[in-house]
Amino acid sequence: MQPGQNGQAQARPAYYAHSGTPGDYRDWQGLPEHLIETAALAARFAEVFGLEKAASTAGLFHDLGKYDPEFQRRLTGADIRVDHSTAGAAILRQLARDGSPFDVLMAEIISYAILGHHAGLPDRRSAEPSCFEERCRRFTDRLDPAWRDEIAPDLAGLLPERMLKAIGVGNRHVAFDMSVIARFLFSCLVDADFKNTEEFYAKLENRQVDREWPALGDLLPDYLSRFDAYMAGLPRDGELNPLRRDILAHVRAGAALAPGLFTLTVPTGGGKTLASLGFALDHAKAHGLRRIIYAIPFTSIIDQTATTFRHVLGGEHILEHHSAIEEDEAARRGQRDFPTSRDKLRLAMEDWAAPVVVTTNVQLFESLFASRTSRARKLHNIAGSIIILDEAQTLPRHLLKPAVRMLDSLARLFGCTIVLCTATQPALGKHGPDGGQGFPDGLDLEGRELAPDPHSLAARLRRARIERVGEMSNEALVAAMRPLPQALVIVNSRRHALELYKAAKEAGLDGLLHLTTRQCAAHRREILNDARHRLKDGLPCRLIATSLIEAGVDVDFPRVWRAEAGWDQITQAAGRCNREGRRRLEDSIVGVFAAPDYPPPREIKSLVEDTVRALGAHQGDIQTLDAMRSFYGEVYWRMAERLDREGIVDALKLDGRETNFAFRDVAQKFRMIESNMEPVIVPFDDKAIKAVDDLPFERIPSGLIARKLQTYIVQVPARARELLIRCGHVAFECPEQRGDQFAVLRTRNLYDPEVGLLWETPEYLALEDTIV
Structure with a gap:
């Protein structure tokens, strides 16, 4: 209570996180309610990798800036811009500065997530005023002290012993590991904030909420029964089918091994897709893993693999995700203004909560190195998963070192099992077959091959x-x-x-x-x-x-x-x-x-x-595995330092006890598809036309529509798309509700039924030479 001018006690003014009916505060969301609920949800997301307290702290502090009376004026309709994302980070660092060195370090890492929960993870230092250092330096505390009573944070023990042990003493990649921890905490915060906000507005505005997925553990008995029945029904005659069965039995026998890194080296025709699925199901059952993520190099085989999985397991709970529809154009171009909570709800974001996810390498790895909220939201659901990298040899070589480091961190810190699955294994182990030097800073793959005698298989299956x-x-x-x-x-x-x-x-x-x-x-x-x-x-x-x-x-x-x-x-x-x-x-x-x-x-x-x-x-x-290893040896020797051509690993470092993570810079540089391409949606059939027709209905989430449209996208050079838009051949549909997310082809005859989308003028032909 606060004393009034007449000496009578007055109620302290209420603070709100999100507005409801104008002028009627009964349906507005209280700020302490939002902070505490977001903290609890973030902690639940982080439980699988043991950082519940850090994630909860991020949730408690993320909207602390809304205790600024100016922000409350904005909620009531004042046309003012208020940065509410910096306060929590600046105050958290102040409160933690007298704690243990690890708590100080974790407070900094949590601060990246708080600073970025609207505009994306920032760089520590840059020429931009939006960087970590500049925002915290400019911060002026105008917050009502009421927050101290309403959220009561405890900042001790933010980095538990289990995670310290997993990082390891003397680990020369500790900075990279800590940057991955920051990304996963960011993911927990972003997803919890989104879900809590979505729940509030869904009730208020009668919106449709995207689906909830069942847990893999609940589905495993049915999945394993279906898988065994499917395999029993396959032909047994000839030379190839018995060999495929032997491979499957050997691979499944490896499922009892401890989670971590594996290779699966099976030539084309050996049934490695079904063998890897059988391993994943058995391995999830043996170790309580949470989901299966199957990553594929090209969209051309996502549908093939997803169809196989649906045929074997049933299709209801399998998410096929390769959409290029992520965020609106303003967000991709780094808009300076922070999007509102309502803005965020319209974004086409996927959270990968499904028990089985079939996706692309681009979607997986660019999300793992992303700074934007829309892509990072899914990361915490990767923890405790089985990740099968099909055709692992297709990982871009100029990004191979940071990709390998990320796989190592996922396995050591976040309980993931990773299977490098291919006929042409890319030799990423730290030791070669002769025991000598392998891939620089390679993976610990010794004794982790799942296939029976890969050399013999290569000869038998030629x-x-x-x-x-x-x-x-x-x-x-x-x-x-x-x-x-x-x-x-x-x-x-x-x-x-x-x-x-x-x-x-x-x-x-x-x-x-x-x-x-x-x-x-x-x-x-x-x-x-x-x-x-x-x-x-x-x-x-x-x-x-x-x-x-x-x-x-x-x-x-x-x-x-x-x-x-x-x-x-x-x-x-x-x-x-x-x-x-x-x-x-x-x-x-x-x-x-x-x-x-x-x-x-x-x-x-x-x-x-x-x-x-x-x-x-x-x-x-x-045509042997030894010849393939000789090839990779030549490639890695020639490329040497260009295996991290963009200097991504070095952009994530610790300066003494202080972090120096260039998250935004890294996200811009970690591009698996190097060309400057943009998506165009093609209304190819009735299903696509129906999904486009749903865009005006604001109650339908953008993510739900994007999921339906993802198989109708053609990537075109950015300049070509700009020209198509200027000429009226392509247009952003429903920009008032969806922003610049859905660029739809309107001139249908530009899409040839034999060839596909024809956009060329002579100036684009040179670019085409570089695109496969």
């Missing part, structure tokens, strides 16, 4: 011969395909694929199909299904594709041509030739050709040179 065939022009490729009713040609750019397709069409070849990222995923699914039916029925099928087809796509051609590339890509291309082993090995040829009219990008040219050096120095059979 289905094709790889031959160099010299230079081939488009005319020569068309001539080579003409006598063969079924053939596959894989090239290095979308421009080459398009022009070869046009040349083959003009030459009158039957059964022509064209597959590139010009097409949305839903369209590519139809093309691949058409190809599989043609191949099975013996109909003409001549498929011209970019490299998206060679990593895991389930097709079986009698003859393949592959433009020159790295040995790993060529070996993967060979997996599309005689995949099921129905033809003789000597008749199943993968012809590797040079394309003089389409010089490869610099990186592919360097990988071709690595291949020549590795195979030239390699003794014996060039």
Whole structure:
């Protein structure tokens, strides 16, 4: 109570977190209520990795700035800007400064999350006024002291002994580990804040809330029963099916091993997708792990894998997530003004609370290194998960060191099991097969191979011969395909694929199909299904594709041509030739050709040179695992420091007892797709048209609509999209409700039913040469 002018006690003014009916405070959300509820929810999210107290502290302090009377004026309609995100960080650091060194360090780490819970994780220092240092330096305490009584924080023991032990004494990557802890606490705070705010406004405005997912543990008995029944129903005859069963049994036997890092090295055709799923289900049961995350390099096989999982497990609780619809354009461009809570509710954010998630490497790793709230929200749900990296060899080499460091931190600190799953294992262990030096700062993979005798499997499952065939022009490729009713040609750019397709069409070849990222995923699914039916029925099928087809796509051609590339890509291309082993090995040829009219990008040219050096120095059979290891040795030796070309690991450091994390800078640099591309939504079928038609209905969450539209996206050069928008061919739908998230194609004839989206003018063709 406070004394009034007449000496009578007056009630202390109430403080609110979120406004309700104007002028009627009965349905407004109280500030202490929001802080305490967000803290409790954040603590629950962090429980799996033992940082409940730190996450709770972040929740208690995140909106402390709303105790500023100026912010309360803003809630009542005053047109003023109030930074409410800095106060909690600045005051938390002041309160913790006399604590133990670890508590001081953790207070700083929590402060990054508080500072970033609207605008994204900041850099510690930069030329921008939004950096950690400048915001805390400029802070002036105008808060009502009432907060001290209403939230009563306890700042001792913010870094528990379990986490200290997991980080390890003498760990030279402790700064990187602490930066990952900061990211996971940020995720807990962002998701808790979002969910508490969403619950408040959903009740107030009769909004639809996105779904709640069941726990994996509750589903496992049914999943395991379904999996066993499915496997029992598969054919048992022939040479290949018994071998697949032996591989599956061996892999599943490894599920009892302690969680951590594993490799699964199985050649194409060995059934590694189902084997890895069987391992994940058994491993989750044995160790109480929370979800299965299956990460795939290309959207072209997300649908294939998700369909397989739905067929085996049932489809109700499997999330397929590869959407490029993340945030509106203003947020991506780093708007200076903080979005309001209502603004945040319209963002297309995915939280990965599903028990099974099928996603892309881009979505997984760029989220792990993100600074934006929309991508970071999901991170805490990764803890305690089984992460299967399918086709692990496709991780971009210029980001390999930070990616490897992240995998190591996930396994040591956050209870994750990670399976590097591929036919062409990328040699990321700290030791080589001979016991010598392996990958720089590599993973502890010794004794963690799940497959039975990978060398023997590589020999037994070989289905094709790889031959160099010299230079081939488009005319020569068309001539080579003409006598063969079924053939596959894989090239290095979308421009080459398009022009070869046009040349083959003009030459009158039957059964022509064209597959590139010009097409949305839903369209590519139809093309691949058409190809599989043609191949099975013996109909003409001549498929011209970019490299998206060679990593895991389930097709079986009698003859393949592959433009020159790295040995790993060529070996993967060979997996599309005689995949099921129905033809003789000597008749199943993968012809590797040079394309003089389409010089490869610099990186592919360097990988071709690595291949020549590795195979030239390699003794014996060039299609063995030893030859593949020689190739990776050449690549890693050549690239050396460029395995972290952007200096990401060094941008996350400790200066004495003080953090110096450049989160925003790192997020900008960790880009797995380097080209400047933007999404365009194509209303390809009735499902897509219906989802676009739902955009005006504000009660439907953006995330729910984005989930339905994610298979209808084509990534185009940013300048091309800007031109399409200026000319009226593409428009942001419902910007007043959805911001700049949903850029939809309006001129339908720009999407060719055979080729996909055609946006080119001559100025874009040079950029196209670099895109596969």
